[in-house]
Amino acid sequence: MYKTIDLFAGIGGIRRGFELTNQFETVLAAEIDKYACETYTHLYGDDPYNDVTTDEFKQKVANTDYDVLLGGFPCQAFSIAGKKEGFIDKTRGTLFFDIADILKHTKPKAFLLENVEGLLRHKKGDTFDTILKVLVKELNYTVVGVRENEIAPGGIEFNPRDFLVNSKDFGLPQNRPRVYIIGFNKDRYHSLTETIFMKELPKKRLEEPIYKDLNDLLEFNAEKEYYLASGYLQTLKNHKSRHKDKGNGYGYIVVNEPGIETPVSNALLATGGSGKERNLVYDPQDGIGGSLVKGKQTPLNDEGIRMMTPREWGKLQGFINYAFMKDGVDHFSFPPKLSKAQQYKQFGNSVTIPVIEVLAREIGQTLDALESKLSINSKEEILS
Template sequence: MTDWNNFKFIDLFAGIGGIRIGFESVGGKCVFSSEWDKDACKTYLANFGETPFGDITQITADQIPDFDILLGGFPCQPFSIIGDKEGFNHETQGTLFFEIERILKEKQPNAFMLENVRNLTAHDNGKTFKVIINHLEALGYTVYAKVLNALDYGVPQKRERIIIVGFKDPILFTFPDPVREKEKKKLSDILEDENSLDPKYWVKDYIKEKRNFKMKKEIARPFISHENVGGAITPHHFSCALRAGASSNYILINNERRPTERELLRLQGFPDDFKVVVSYSAIRKQTGNSVAIPVIKAVAKSMINALKQYYHGTKNKS
């Protein structure tokens, strides 16, 4: 029986390892990782001492060591629902979720945790999400899902993501409560000393003037403003969700400068000893694609507590 103080997991669609850090914090050991983006692999290697395997579609289940928990922040391409003549089993083929389904089916781990954008729940009027849950349950898993906001778990970033958790046995699971206010980091806690920053982070004067002119309300410093698709400038004492494909001035600190690499990492809860070995634009993309680590840590802790309770507590007494 697995000792849930010391378990094995795999890190699929690994990015720069945010989910890995979360599950290592509760005793997990990563035995396999997969990521195809070359820059993300450079960052992963620098921080974990290993290069992830490449394209998951080219990896067979027998190439993956045995493990206890599957982890994945999988990209969501639109699902094309094939007609009844093809049957239910074909609904996920052609999507990257199918790769997760395939590995779960062949390896039968005790549990999994998947992360995705909030909009997954609404895509195609909820049909996409329903297909995912149905397929996970059809594999025999007890499945739980909830949208969690990074703001509630200690980082100053409004980032809502759907977390899907599943267990091979009928385990009772509750998503973690938000942390107390005094445990939440403020924007001022994650900002670097501006006196020591490279001038390259400051935007041109005309951009500052435009942002200040379009900002409709006064707000105490420090703040982060972002420009929405309609051109409106909204300031907050937290960041909006970091995005991989956003423009270089998508978010600005005090309408004056772009966040540094370290600040972007801190907004996602990465530790300060996390190494930066790629360009600024690559880090912007990588943090935008990553996860808020405090959310993952909280979910990991709740999952391991539920597994311990079932396998070493309730189940043995029944």
């Protein structure tokens, strides 16, 4: 069993994906959002409240016996200036620097880092390029998808698209491309990392899809509170029309409108309302249109258009009806009285668990192979 630390843990989506393989156990976590910590504690029984940026937490990591570092970190700008000590110096003041600092001083066997697709384009690719150079050239990790080439700029070659993995290819109807960076400790495994079979990230889940399409996942005949007020829907239509006249594709989207053969959702978002407006669904039922609902200024629309429910977001991320199933019973729940706004935010902020599960399985198998070869080599050295 490999031991993991769970940084920027949120509500533990990465943790759960690794634990589903039965190859990993979490020994330390870090999260500073109050409500995410409440949900994490509710789900796993561990209080993750720790600040990754503090010396106190870094010392706690240094005192912890662990094998794999896990973390989804915010995308932040790196300094162009700075001392000429190397690439890592450019990352000072960002949360990636704190990850790099922990990797440098604790040297785990492997790591998995997750980020949004925009990381690849951030600062015209300079941010992502710097991250890989830190990991490969300064921390001495073999990173899946990176080829070392001293002739290339910075000594590495890679195709940014090789780091993208999309949730819709892992059994869930959500178009959610995310960046995953996986590395193995070259100081520990030396040339063995050149022969590891994980040469690229898995791009799909081989098992049967969890849902055939979005309509298979949606729970129709939702409560009235999720239907859009007619005035609000008209505002969205006017907004979309204005942008369309300018040649822009902005505006609300009904992701399962009639005529779409195999509907999928757009990526769920943690911030703002657009994560909901770009994922409206068609769910007509009698008695909805014209109804008055407390908190809505106009009657409900008569077109059957509503927001997804938090529960549907939980299914799209693999928390509900998948990751916490045991003996046919779903054991996922939020803490009592957690607001729906927080539920949306926590699911939107998280990872898609079935994606993590597949990546974790590959990491576990690769570590098994590396550790086995390392053990054989050590015995041969003793005997020779």
